[in-house]
Amino acid sequence: MLETFRALAEPSRFHIFELLAEKPLPVGDVSERLGIRQPQASKHLRALSHAGLVEVRPDAQRRIYALRTEPLRELDVWLERYRCMWEEQFERLDGVLRELQAAPKKPIPRKKRTKR
Amino acid sequence: MLETFRALAEPSRFHIFELLAEKPLPVGDVSERLGIRQPQASKHLRALSHAGLVEVRPDAQRRIYALRTEPLRELDVWLERYRCMWEEQFERLDGVLRELQAAPKKPIPRKKRTKR
DNA sequence: TATGAATATTCCTTGACGGGAATATTCGTG
DNA sequence: CACGAATATTCCCGTCAAGGAATATTCATA
Incomplete structure (x- = not known):
């Protein structure tokens, strides 16, 4: 692997x-x-x-x-464990974003990056 | 990738x-x-x-x-191209081995590895 | 605003790896 | 058995990445 x-x-x-x-x-x-x-x-x-x-x-x-192609088959077997997370991923990402934007518990930091 | x-x-x-x-x-x-x-x-x-x-x-x-998991999805998409070769692989490997052992066209080389 | 916890970044050293050039090896053929 | 074609191996060098240690940064809290 x-x-x-x-x-x-x-x-x-x-x-x-x-x-x-x-x-x-x-x-x-x-x-x-x-x-x-x-x-x-x-x-x-x-x-x-x-x-x-x-x-x-x-x-x-x-x-x-x-x-x-046998190593690719192993790769595929390994991937199998993550396939079930693919749809779930979108929901969670979406959920997190929604939560962060809807209810920012922390005050917005006043320090601004002046890097660029 | x-x-x-x-x-x-x-x-x-x-x-x-x-x-x-x-x-x-x-x-x-x-x-x-x-x-x-x-x-x-x-x-x-x-x-x-x-x-x-x-x-x-x-x-x-x-x-x-x-x-x-998105990169894994890409990986999965990439793998897709090779999935059709998986069964085929066995046949070909088997075929090659069979051919090599059944009809060795080349004479067996007399030089022997003395590595071990 | 000073402090401590959690994390990120930097500097340094070392080992692994890829490319280039030269050379060794293998194999069929005359 | 010498030769040439195809391939493998070796040596050298420059680069990059990983680990270690120290330090900088971020953040909540008192």
Whole structure:
């Protein structure tokens, strides 16, 4: 879970991941389509692989990288716990705002920010 | 999206997020229950806030932090694109393995890893 | 308005990480 | 078995982020 987040938090890796969503690609194609150098592509792919987000299939000297969606399934399972809070969220936010604006118990502070 | 990943990739922040899933808490309680110092708690909460994952409600000198699930909704939307690949994934993985083991076109390499 | 509680911010140091360049490795082929 | 293509690894460097300690800020209250 944390590994998944860490891996996808990197812009290039996220980009690579989405690129591989179309279809599996060898390292060369990835580096070319991302506009990054081959070593970086290899590094990022290794990171993604370490996180279980991609899998490798050797093809001669090439290595075809393809998506692995299992970590995403875990992510989905984790999200499941929060789905029930989605509608509730709006109500609470709305409620809080309403409460704050309708009945300000505290007097308005006179100190003003002069930062800008 | 990237911000969400980056924020939750940090163990302490992930922990805080899950803690706040139970109920909103002031900074002191967060730092105490996480076993981290107050300044770090404030910092992490600021990061989470910057990522839109929590919201603040002032209460006297205290600040009550509560979950915001909207980024998770975005995450869910993003996941949507990959859900259709979940069953497909198993078939493909199975297919590749079957193909590799049934008809190895390439001769088995004689170089053996002596790493271990 | 001085005080204490709760929280935020700053400064500092250190370790992790990404990019660049060079080099090593793997693999098919002649 | 030497060579070239594709990829991986290593070394170096600059940056960024996290933790620790100290300090600043905010707020209610007496």
